[in-house]
Amino acid sequence: MDNVKKEKIAIEVIRTLAGRFDSFPENSDSNRNAPFHKAFLNAFKDNFKELEKGTPYFISLSSWLHGLNTTLGQSFFEKVAHILSDGEKRSFTGDDRLPISKYQTETISDIITDLKNKEKTPSLVDENDLIFQKYQNSDGKPVDFTADVFYQIDNKVVCIELKSVKPNAGEIRGEKRKILEGKASLCKLYKDKDIKFYFGFPFDPTGESDYDYDVQRFLNHVIDGNKYLDREEVLLGPALWDYLSGEENTMQELISIINDIAKPDFKKKLRKLNEDVLYLNFENDEYDRLLKQWHLYREAQFRNEKNVKKVQSSTNTKIRKKFNQQRFKTGSTNYGEYNESRIHELLDFID
Structure with a gap:
Protein backbone atom coordinates (compact mmCIF):
# COMPACT_ATOMS: atom_id res chain seq x y z
CA MET A 1 0.00 0.00 0.00
CA ASP A 2 1.48 3.35 -0.98
CA ASN A 3 1.84 6.27 1.41
CA VAL A 4 -0.92 8.29 -0.26
CA LYS A 5 -3.49 5.65 0.59
CA LYS A 6 -2.00 5.01 4.02
CA GLU A 7 -2.38 8.68 4.85
CA LYS A 8 -5.98 8.82 3.59
CA ILE A 9 -6.85 5.81 5.72
CA ALA A 10 -5.03 7.27 8.74
CA ILE A 11 -7.07 10.47 8.38
CA GLU A 12 -10.27 8.41 8.45
CA VAL A 13 -9.01 6.58 11.55
CA ILE A 14 -8.29 9.88 13.31
CA ARG A 15 -11.69 11.32 12.38
CA THR A 16 -13.48 8.20 13.58
CA LEU A 17 -11.57 8.01 16.86
CA ALA A 18 -12.04 11.69 17.60
CA GLY A 19 -15.80 11.36 17.30
CA ARG A 20 -16.01 8.27 19.46
CA PHE A 21 -13.65 9.60 22.17
CA ASP A 22 -15.88 12.61 22.73
CA SER A 23 -18.92 10.42 23.27
CA PHE A 24 -17.31 7.77 25.48
CA PRO A 25 -19.32 7.48 28.72
CA GLU A 26 -17.41 8.77 31.73
CA ASN A 27 -20.33 8.03 34.04
CA SER A 28 -23.91 6.76 34.01
CA ASP A 29 -25.66 10.14 34.30
CA SER A 30 -27.32 9.81 30.89
CA ASN A 31 -28.81 6.45 31.84
CA ARG A 32 -29.83 6.92 35.45
CA ASN A 33 -33.35 5.77 34.57
CA ALA A 34 -33.57 2.87 32.13
CA PRO A 35 -35.99 0.53 33.93
CA PHE A 36 -36.65 -1.91 31.10
CA HIS A 37 -32.96 -2.38 30.33
CA LYS A 38 -32.19 -2.72 34.02
CA ALA A 39 -34.90 -5.33 34.51
CA PHE A 40 -33.73 -7.49 31.63
CA LEU A 41 -30.05 -7.13 32.54
CA ASN A 42 -30.71 -8.48 36.03
CA ALA A 43 -30.58 -11.90 34.42
CA PHE A 44 -27.00 -11.28 33.33
CA LYS A 45 -25.55 -9.77 36.49
CA ASP A 46 -23.12 -12.63 37.00
CA ASN A 47 -21.84 -12.23 33.45
CA PHE A 48 -20.74 -8.64 33.88
CA LYS A 49 -20.14 -8.46 37.61
CA GLU A 50 -16.56 -7.34 36.97
CA LEU A 51 -17.88 -4.04 35.65
CA GLU A 52 -17.52 -2.17 38.92
CA LYS A 53 -19.58 0.83 37.83
CA GLY A 54 -22.79 -1.21 37.65
CA THR A 55 -25.74 -1.63 35.32
CA PRO A 56 -26.32 2.03 34.33
CA TYR A 57 -22.72 2.35 33.17
CA PHE A 58 -23.02 -0.97 31.32
CA ILE A 59 -26.04 0.42 29.45
CA SER A 60 -24.12 3.59 28.55
CA LEU A 61 -21.16 1.56 27.36
CA SER A 62 -23.41 -0.70 25.29
CA SER A 63 -24.95 2.37 23.65
CA TRP A 64 -21.46 3.69 22.88
CA LEU A 65 -20.42 0.38 21.33
CA HIS A 66 -23.57 0.39 19.22
CA GLY A 67 -22.61 3.85 18.01
CA LEU A 68 -19.11 2.64 17.15
CA ASN A 69 -20.58 -0.28 15.19
CA THR A 70 -22.80 2.14 13.28
CA THR A 71 -19.90 4.48 12.52
CA LEU A 72 -17.72 1.65 11.25
CA GLY A 73 -20.50 0.08 9.21
CA GLN A 74 -21.99 3.21 7.67
CA SER A 75 -18.90 5.35 7.23
CA PHE A 76 -15.43 4.01 7.98
CA PHE A 77 -15.50 0.71 6.07
CA GLU A 78 -17.07 2.36 3.05
CA LYS A 79 -14.58 5.22 2.90
CA VAL A 80 -11.63 2.87 3.31
CA ALA A 81 -13.04 0.67 0.54
CA HIS A 82 -13.17 3.70 -1.77
CA ILE A 83 -9.59 4.64 -0.90
CA LEU A 84 -8.25 1.15 -1.55
CA SER A 85 -10.15 0.54 -4.78
CA ASP A 86 -10.14 4.10 -6.18
CA GLY A 87 -13.87 3.55 -6.43
CA ILE A 257 -2.50 1.71 10.82
CA ILE A 258 -5.35 1.71 13.33
CA ASN A 259 -3.07 0.31 16.05
CA ASP A 260 -0.50 3.04 15.37
CA ILE A 261 -3.10 5.71 16.13
CA ALA A 262 -5.65 4.13 18.48
CA LYS A 263 -3.83 4.42 21.79
CA PRO A 264 -4.97 5.71 25.21
CA ASP A 265 -3.09 8.99 24.66
CA PHE A 266 -4.88 9.64 21.35
CA LYS A 267 -6.62 12.85 22.45
CA LYS A 268 -3.41 14.21 23.96
CA LYS A 269 -1.52 13.60 20.71
CA LEU A 270 -4.33 15.09 18.63
CA ARG A 271 -4.11 18.28 20.69
CA LYS A 272 -0.33 18.32 20.22
CA LEU A 273 -0.74 18.32 16.45
CA ASN A 274 -2.55 21.65 16.77
CA GLU A 275 0.01 23.22 19.14
CA ASP A 276 1.81 25.99 17.27
CA VAL A 277 4.70 26.15 19.75
CA LEU A 278 5.51 22.48 19.24
CA TYR A 279 4.92 22.74 15.49
CA LEU A 280 7.46 25.55 15.17
CA ASN A 281 10.10 23.93 17.40
CA PHE A 282 12.45 22.36 14.87
CA GLU A 283 15.04 21.47 17.50
CA ASN A 284 12.68 18.90 19.03
CA ASP A 285 11.82 15.88 16.88
CA GLU A 286 8.68 15.01 18.88
CA TYR A 287 6.38 16.53 16.26
CA ASP A 288 8.13 14.72 13.40
CA ARG A 289 7.88 11.41 15.22
CA LEU A 290 4.17 11.93 15.77
CA LEU A 291 3.58 12.76 12.10
CA LYS A 292 5.43 9.60 11.10
CA GLN A 293 3.60 7.42 13.62
CA TRP A 294 0.22 8.71 12.43
CA HIS A 295 1.17 8.41 8.73
CA LEU A 296 0.67 12.12 8.02
CA TYR A 297 3.15 12.18 5.17
CA ARG A 298 2.14 15.44 3.48
CA GLU A 299 2.40 17.35 6.74
CA ALA A 300 5.85 15.84 7.28
CA GLN A 301 6.82 16.78 3.73
CA PHE A 302 5.91 20.42 4.27
CA ARG A 303 7.07 20.89 7.85
CA ASN A 304 10.67 22.04 7.79
CA GLU A 305 12.27 25.34 8.73
CA LYS A 306 12.88 26.40 5.13
CA ASN A 307 9.27 25.96 4.03
CA VAL A 308 7.83 27.58 7.14
CA LYS A 309 10.07 30.64 6.76
CA LYS A 310 9.11 30.93 3.10
CA VAL A 311 5.44 31.09 4.04
CA GLN A 312 5.90 33.40 7.02
CA SER A 313 7.96 35.89 5.01
CA SER A 314 5.61 35.85 2.04
CA THR A 315 3.67 38.94 1.01
CA ASN A 316 0.79 36.62 0.18
CA THR A 317 -1.66 37.31 3.01
CA LYS A 318 -3.90 34.43 2.04
CA ILE A 319 -1.19 31.78 2.36
CA ARG A 320 -0.03 33.17 5.72
CA LYS A 321 -3.60 32.95 7.02
CA LYS A 322 -3.93 29.44 5.66
CA PHE A 323 -0.69 28.42 7.38
CA ASN A 324 -2.02 29.67 10.73
CA GLN A 325 -5.14 27.52 10.52
CA GLN A 326 -5.46 24.42 12.69
CA ARG A 327 -4.12 21.18 11.28
CA PHE A 328 -7.14 19.34 12.69
CA LYS A 329 -10.50 20.99 13.22
CA THR A 330 -11.93 21.22 16.72
CA GLY A 331 -15.52 22.33 16.15
CA SER A 332 -18.39 20.38 17.65
CA THR A 333 -19.52 19.15 14.22
CA ASN A 334 -16.13 18.47 12.65
CA TYR A 335 -13.86 17.53 15.55
CA GLY A 336 -10.89 15.52 14.34
CA GLU A 337 -11.37 16.36 10.66
CA TYR A 338 -8.10 17.00 8.83
CA ASN A 339 -7.71 20.43 7.22
CA GLU A 340 -7.19 19.27 3.64
CA SER A 341 -7.38 22.71 2.05
CA ARG A 342 -4.58 24.00 4.30
CA ILE A 343 -2.01 21.35 3.42
CA HIS A 344 -3.02 21.36 -0.24
CA GLU A 345 -2.44 25.11 -0.59
CA LEU A 346 0.78 25.04 1.41
CA LEU A 347 2.30 22.31 -0.75
CA ASP A 348 1.22 24.14 -3.89
CA PHE A 349 2.86 27.31 -2.59
CA ILE A 350 6.27 25.76 -1.98
CA ASP A 351 6.26 23.69 -5.17
Whole structure:
Protein backbone atom coordinates (compact mmCIF):
# COMPACT_ATOMS: atom_id res chain seq x y z
CA MET A 1 0.00 0.00 0.00
CA ASP A 2 1.48 3.35 -0.98
CA ASN A 3 1.84 6.27 1.41
CA VAL A 4 -0.92 8.29 -0.26
CA LYS A 5 -3.49 5.65 0.59
CA LYS A 6 -2.00 5.01 4.02
CA GLU A 7 -2.38 8.68 4.85
CA LYS A 8 -5.98 8.82 3.59
CA ILE A 9 -6.85 5.81 5.72
CA ALA A 10 -5.03 7.27 8.74
CA ILE A 11 -7.07 10.47 8.38
CA GLU A 12 -10.27 8.41 8.45
CA VAL A 13 -9.01 6.58 11.55
CA ILE A 14 -8.29 9.88 13.31
CA ARG A 15 -11.69 11.32 12.38
CA THR A 16 -13.48 8.20 13.58
CA LEU A 17 -11.57 8.01 16.86
CA ALA A 18 -12.04 11.69 17.60
CA GLY A 19 -15.80 11.36 17.30
CA ARG A 20 -16.01 8.27 19.46
CA PHE A 21 -13.65 9.60 22.17
CA ASP A 22 -15.88 12.61 22.73
CA SER A 23 -18.92 10.42 23.27
CA PHE A 24 -17.31 7.77 25.48
CA PRO A 25 -19.32 7.48 28.72
CA GLU A 26 -17.41 8.77 31.73
CA ASN A 27 -20.33 8.03 34.04
CA SER A 28 -23.91 6.76 34.01
CA ASP A 29 -25.66 10.14 34.30
CA SER A 30 -27.32 9.81 30.89
CA ASN A 31 -28.81 6.45 31.84
CA ARG A 32 -29.83 6.92 35.45
CA ASN A 33 -33.35 5.77 34.57
CA ALA A 34 -33.57 2.87 32.13
CA PRO A 35 -35.99 0.53 33.93
CA PHE A 36 -36.65 -1.91 31.10
CA HIS A 37 -32.96 -2.38 30.33
CA LYS A 38 -32.19 -2.72 34.02
CA ALA A 39 -34.90 -5.33 34.51
CA PHE A 40 -33.73 -7.49 31.63
CA LEU A 41 -30.05 -7.13 32.54
CA ASN A 42 -30.71 -8.48 36.03
CA ALA A 43 -30.58 -11.90 34.42
CA PHE A 44 -27.00 -11.28 33.33
CA LYS A 45 -25.55 -9.77 36.49
CA ASP A 46 -23.12 -12.63 37.00
CA ASN A 47 -21.84 -12.23 33.45
CA PHE A 48 -20.74 -8.64 33.88
CA LYS A 49 -20.14 -8.46 37.61
CA GLU A 50 -16.56 -7.34 36.97
CA LEU A 51 -17.88 -4.04 35.65
CA GLU A 52 -17.52 -2.17 38.92
CA LYS A 53 -19.58 0.83 37.83
CA GLY A 54 -22.79 -1.21 37.65
CA THR A 55 -25.74 -1.63 35.32
CA PRO A 56 -26.32 2.03 34.33
CA TYR A 57 -22.72 2.35 33.17
CA PHE A 58 -23.02 -0.97 31.32
CA ILE A 59 -26.04 0.42 29.45
CA SER A 60 -24.12 3.59 28.55
CA LEU A 61 -21.16 1.56 27.36
CA SER A 62 -23.41 -0.70 25.29
CA SER A 63 -24.95 2.37 23.65
CA TRP A 64 -21.46 3.69 22.88
CA LEU A 65 -20.42 0.38 21.33
CA HIS A 66 -23.57 0.39 19.22
CA GLY A 67 -22.61 3.85 18.01
CA LEU A 68 -19.11 2.64 17.15
CA ASN A 69 -20.58 -0.28 15.19
CA THR A 70 -22.80 2.14 13.28
CA THR A 71 -19.90 4.48 12.52
CA LEU A 72 -17.72 1.65 11.25
CA GLY A 73 -20.50 0.08 9.21
CA GLN A 74 -21.99 3.21 7.67
CA SER A 75 -18.90 5.35 7.23
CA PHE A 76 -15.43 4.01 7.98
CA PHE A 77 -15.50 0.71 6.07
CA GLU A 78 -17.07 2.36 3.05
CA LYS A 79 -14.58 5.22 2.90
CA VAL A 80 -11.63 2.87 3.31
CA ALA A 81 -13.04 0.67 0.54
CA HIS A 82 -13.17 3.70 -1.77
CA ILE A 83 -9.59 4.64 -0.90
CA LEU A 84 -8.25 1.15 -1.55
CA SER A 85 -10.15 0.54 -4.78
CA ASP A 86 -10.14 4.10 -6.18
CA GLY A 87 -13.87 3.55 -6.43
CA GLU A 88 -16.92 5.48 -5.33
CA LYS A 89 -20.47 5.11 -4.08
CA ARG A 90 -22.74 5.09 -7.14
CA SER A 91 -26.51 5.54 -7.04
CA PHE A 92 -28.86 4.57 -9.83
CA THR A 93 -31.98 6.15 -8.39
CA GLY A 94 -34.67 8.65 -9.41
CA ASP A 95 -34.02 9.88 -12.94
CA ASP A 96 -30.92 7.68 -13.09
CA ARG A 97 -32.82 4.42 -12.61
CA LEU A 98 -31.86 1.72 -15.08
CA PRO A 99 -34.36 -0.27 -17.15
CA ILE A 100 -34.50 -4.04 -17.33
CA SER A 101 -36.63 -6.33 -19.45
CA LYS A 102 -39.79 -8.13 -18.36
CA TYR A 103 -37.91 -11.36 -18.94
CA GLN A 104 -35.23 -10.31 -16.47
CA THR A 105 -37.83 -9.16 -13.92
CA GLU A 106 -39.69 -12.46 -14.12
CA THR A 107 -36.47 -14.46 -14.07
CA ILE A 108 -35.24 -12.70 -10.93
CA SER A 109 -38.56 -13.32 -9.18
CA ASP A 110 -38.34 -17.00 -10.14
CA ILE A 111 -34.76 -17.23 -8.82
CA ILE A 112 -35.72 -15.68 -5.47
CA THR A 113 -38.80 -17.91 -5.15
CA ASP A 114 -36.83 -21.06 -5.94
CA LEU A 115 -34.14 -20.14 -3.42
CA LYS A 116 -36.71 -19.25 -0.78
CA ASN A 117 -38.50 -22.59 -1.22
CA LYS A 118 -35.16 -24.45 -1.38
CA GLU A 119 -36.05 -25.81 -4.80
CA LYS A 120 -32.64 -24.67 -5.99
CA THR A 121 -29.32 -23.90 -4.37
CA PRO A 122 -27.59 -20.59 -5.11
CA SER A 123 -25.35 -20.69 -8.18
CA LEU A 124 -23.62 -17.55 -9.37
CA VAL A 125 -22.89 -19.04 -12.79
CA ASP A 126 -26.44 -20.28 -13.42
CA GLU A 127 -28.06 -17.08 -12.15
CA ASN A 128 -25.82 -14.91 -14.33
CA ASP A 129 -26.60 -17.05 -17.37
CA LEU A 130 -30.31 -16.50 -16.78
CA ILE A 131 -30.38 -12.76 -16.10
CA PHE A 132 -27.81 -11.80 -18.73
CA GLN A 133 -29.93 -13.35 -21.52
CA LYS A 134 -32.32 -11.30 -23.67
CA TYR A 135 -31.32 -8.04 -22.04
CA GLN A 136 -31.78 -5.93 -25.19
CA ASN A 137 -35.38 -4.97 -24.35
CA SER A 138 -36.26 -2.29 -21.82
CA ASP A 139 -39.91 -3.21 -21.42
CA GLY A 140 -39.73 -3.91 -17.69
CA LYS A 141 -40.03 -1.63 -14.69
CA PRO A 142 -36.88 0.47 -14.06
CA VAL A 143 -34.96 -0.53 -10.96
CA ASP A 144 -33.13 1.69 -8.54
CA PHE A 145 -30.19 0.68 -6.40
CA THR A 146 -27.01 2.01 -4.87
CA ALA A 147 -23.65 0.25 -4.95
CA ASP A 148 -21.55 0.99 -1.85
CA VAL A 149 -18.43 0.52 -3.99
CA PHE A 150 -18.41 1.00 -7.76
CA TYR A 151 -15.55 1.14 -10.22
CA GLN A 152 -14.69 0.30 -13.81
CA ILE A 153 -11.40 -1.17 -14.94
CA ASP A 154 -10.58 -2.36 -18.45
CA ASN A 155 -13.47 -4.61 -19.55
CA LYS A 156 -14.99 -5.03 -16.09
CA VAL A 157 -17.52 -3.23 -13.88
CA VAL A 158 -17.28 -4.05 -10.17
CA CYS A 159 -19.92 -3.35 -7.53
CA ILE A 160 -19.75 -4.34 -3.87
CA GLU A 161 -22.53 -4.23 -1.31
CA LEU A 162 -20.88 -3.81 2.10
CA LYS A 163 -22.84 -5.62 4.78
CA SER A 164 -22.82 -6.09 8.53
CA VAL A 165 -21.36 -9.42 9.59
CA LYS A 166 -24.63 -10.03 11.45
CA PRO A 167 -27.39 -9.17 8.97
CA ASN A 168 -30.97 -9.21 10.21
CA ALA A 169 -33.44 -11.96 9.37
CA GLY A 170 -34.81 -11.39 5.87
CA GLU A 171 -32.10 -8.91 4.96
CA ILE A 172 -30.09 -11.32 2.83
CA ARG A 173 -33.08 -12.15 0.61
CA GLY A 174 -33.76 -8.46 -0.06
CA GLU A 175 -30.11 -7.76 -0.82
CA LYS A 176 -29.92 -10.79 -3.11
CA ARG A 177 -32.82 -9.41 -5.17
CA LYS A 178 -31.20 -5.99 -5.26
CA ILE A 179 -27.94 -7.43 -6.56
CA LEU A 180 -29.67 -9.55 -9.20
CA GLU A 181 -31.61 -6.50 -10.41
CA GLY A 182 -28.45 -4.41 -10.30
CA LYS A 183 -26.52 -6.88 -12.43
CA ALA A 184 -29.44 -7.21 -14.87
CA SER A 185 -29.62 -3.44 -15.39
CA LEU A 186 -25.87 -2.90 -15.56
CA CYS A 187 -25.38 -5.53 -18.25
CA LYS A 188 -27.56 -3.42 -20.56
CA LEU A 189 -25.77 -0.17 -19.71
CA TYR A 190 -22.31 -1.74 -20.07
CA LYS A 191 -22.95 -4.23 -22.86
CA ASP A 192 -19.30 -4.97 -23.59
CA LYS A 193 -18.14 -5.32 -19.99
CA ASP A 194 -18.07 -8.15 -17.48
CA ILE A 195 -20.39 -7.32 -14.56
CA LYS A 196 -19.27 -8.30 -11.05
CA PHE A 197 -21.49 -7.64 -8.01
CA TYR A 198 -20.34 -8.96 -4.63
CA PHE A 199 -21.48 -9.09 -1.04
CA GLY A 200 -18.65 -7.68 1.08
CA PHE A 201 -18.22 -8.49 4.78
CA PRO A 202 -15.34 -6.68 6.57
CA PHE A 203 -14.28 -9.58 8.83
CA ASP A 204 -15.28 -13.11 9.80
CA PRO A 205 -16.85 -13.18 13.28
CA THR A 206 -16.55 -16.97 13.27
CA GLY A 207 -12.78 -16.85 12.80
CA GLU A 208 -10.41 -18.06 15.50
CA SER A 209 -8.03 -15.15 14.94
CA ASP A 210 -8.11 -11.65 13.47
CA TYR A 211 -7.35 -12.73 9.91
CA ASP A 212 -8.83 -16.21 9.89
CA TYR A 213 -11.81 -16.59 7.58
CA ASP A 214 -13.86 -19.34 6.00
CA VAL A 215 -16.72 -18.39 3.68
CA GLN A 216 -18.68 -21.61 4.13
CA ARG A 217 -18.38 -21.48 7.91
CA PHE A 218 -19.49 -17.85 7.83
CA LEU A 219 -22.52 -18.58 5.62
CA ASN A 220 -23.51 -21.34 8.04
CA HIS A 221 -23.50 -18.65 10.74
CA VAL A 222 -25.56 -16.05 8.82
CA ILE A 223 -29.35 -16.28 8.80
CA ASP A 224 -30.35 -17.57 5.33
CA GLY A 225 -26.74 -17.31 4.21
CA ASN A 226 -26.59 -20.72 2.55
CA LYS A 227 -30.12 -20.37 1.22
CA TYR A 228 -29.41 -17.30 -0.93
CA LEU A 229 -25.66 -16.83 -1.36
CA ASP A 230 -23.14 -18.63 -3.51
CA ARG A 231 -19.67 -18.64 -1.97
CA GLU A 232 -18.34 -17.13 -5.21
CA GLU A 233 -20.32 -13.90 -4.72
CA VAL A 234 -19.02 -13.34 -1.19
CA LEU A 235 -15.87 -11.39 -0.29
CA LEU A 236 -15.09 -11.98 3.38
CA GLY A 237 -12.52 -10.39 5.68
CA PRO A 238 -8.99 -10.42 4.24
CA ALA A 239 -10.33 -11.52 0.83
CA LEU A 240 -12.48 -8.38 0.65
CA TRP A 241 -9.69 -5.97 1.50
CA ASP A 242 -7.18 -7.71 -0.78
CA TYR A 243 -9.69 -7.61 -3.65
CA LEU A 244 -10.28 -3.89 -3.13
CA SER A 245 -6.58 -3.02 -3.04
CA GLY A 246 -5.32 -5.57 -5.55
CA GLU A 247 -2.58 -6.45 -3.05
CA GLU A 248 -2.01 -9.09 -0.39
CA ASN A 249 -2.15 -8.63 3.41
CA THR A 250 -4.24 -5.46 3.12
CA MET A 251 -6.33 -6.17 6.21
CA GLN A 252 -3.14 -6.61 8.23
CA GLU A 253 -1.97 -3.19 7.02
CA LEU A 254 -5.31 -1.62 7.92
CA ILE A 255 -5.20 -3.02 11.44
CA SER A 256 -1.58 -1.87 11.77
CA ILE A 257 -2.50 1.71 10.82
CA ILE A 258 -5.35 1.71 13.33
CA ASN A 259 -3.07 0.31 16.05
CA ASP A 260 -0.50 3.04 15.37
CA ILE A 261 -3.10 5.71 16.13
CA ALA A 262 -5.65 4.13 18.48
CA LYS A 263 -3.83 4.42 21.79
CA PRO A 264 -4.97 5.71 25.21
CA ASP A 265 -3.09 8.99 24.66
CA PHE A 266 -4.88 9.64 21.35
CA LYS A 267 -6.62 12.85 22.45
CA LYS A 268 -3.41 14.21 23.96
CA LYS A 269 -1.52 13.60 20.71
CA LEU A 270 -4.33 15.09 18.63
CA ARG A 271 -4.11 18.28 20.69
CA LYS A 272 -0.33 18.32 20.22
CA LEU A 273 -0.74 18.32 16.45
CA ASN A 274 -2.55 21.65 16.77
CA GLU A 275 0.01 23.22 19.14
CA ASP A 276 1.81 25.99 17.27
CA VAL A 277 4.70 26.15 19.75
CA LEU A 278 5.51 22.48 19.24
CA TYR A 279 4.92 22.74 15.49
CA LEU A 280 7.46 25.55 15.17
CA ASN A 281 10.10 23.93 17.40
CA PHE A 282 12.45 22.36 14.87
CA GLU A 283 15.04 21.47 17.50
CA ASN A 284 12.68 18.90 19.03
CA ASP A 285 11.82 15.88 16.88
CA GLU A 286 8.68 15.01 18.88
CA TYR A 287 6.38 16.53 16.26
CA ASP A 288 8.13 14.72 13.40
CA ARG A 289 7.88 11.41 15.22
CA LEU A 290 4.17 11.93 15.77
CA LEU A 291 3.58 12.76 12.10
CA LYS A 292 5.43 9.60 11.10
CA GLN A 293 3.60 7.42 13.62
CA TRP A 294 0.22 8.71 12.43
CA HIS A 295 1.17 8.41 8.73
CA LEU A 296 0.67 12.12 8.02
CA TYR A 297 3.15 12.18 5.17
CA ARG A 298 2.14 15.44 3.48
CA GLU A 299 2.40 17.35 6.74
CA ALA A 300 5.85 15.84 7.28
CA GLN A 301 6.82 16.78 3.73
CA PHE A 302 5.91 20.42 4.27
CA ARG A 303 7.07 20.89 7.85
CA ASN A 304 10.67 22.04 7.79
CA GLU A 305 12.27 25.34 8.73
CA LYS A 306 12.88 26.40 5.13
CA ASN A 307 9.27 25.96 4.03
CA VAL A 308 7.83 27.58 7.14
CA LYS A 309 10.07 30.64 6.76
CA LYS A 310 9.11 30.93 3.10
CA VAL A 311 5.44 31.09 4.04
CA GLN A 312 5.90 33.40 7.02
CA SER A 313 7.96 35.89 5.01
CA SER A 314 5.61 35.85 2.04
CA THR A 315 3.67 38.94 1.01
CA ASN A 316 0.79 36.62 0.18
CA THR A 317 -1.66 37.31 3.01
CA LYS A 318 -3.90 34.43 2.04
CA ILE A 319 -1.19 31.78 2.36
CA ARG A 320 -0.03 33.17 5.72
CA LYS A 321 -3.60 32.95 7.02
CA LYS A 322 -3.93 29.44 5.66
CA PHE A 323 -0.69 28.42 7.38
CA ASN A 324 -2.02 29.67 10.73
CA GLN A 325 -5.14 27.52 10.52
CA GLN A 326 -5.46 24.42 12.69
CA ARG A 327 -4.12 21.18 11.28
CA PHE A 328 -7.14 19.34 12.69
CA LYS A 329 -10.50 20.99 13.22
CA THR A 330 -11.93 21.22 16.72
CA GLY A 331 -15.52 22.33 16.15
CA SER A 332 -18.39 20.38 17.65
CA THR A 333 -19.52 19.15 14.22
CA ASN A 334 -16.13 18.47 12.65
CA TYR A 335 -13.86 17.53 15.55
CA GLY A 336 -10.89 15.52 14.34
CA GLU A 337 -11.37 16.36 10.66
CA TYR A 338 -8.10 17.00 8.83
CA ASN A 339 -7.71 20.43 7.22
CA GLU A 340 -7.19 19.27 3.64
CA SER A 341 -7.38 22.71 2.05
CA ARG A 342 -4.58 24.00 4.30
CA ILE A 343 -2.01 21.35 3.42
CA HIS A 344 -3.02 21.36 -0.24
CA GLU A 345 -2.44 25.11 -0.59
CA LEU A 346 0.78 25.04 1.41
CA LEU A 347 2.30 22.31 -0.75
CA ASP A 348 1.22 24.14 -3.89
CA PHE A 349 2.86 27.31 -2.59
CA ILE A 350 6.27 25.76 -1.98
CA ASP A 351 6.26 23.69 -5.17
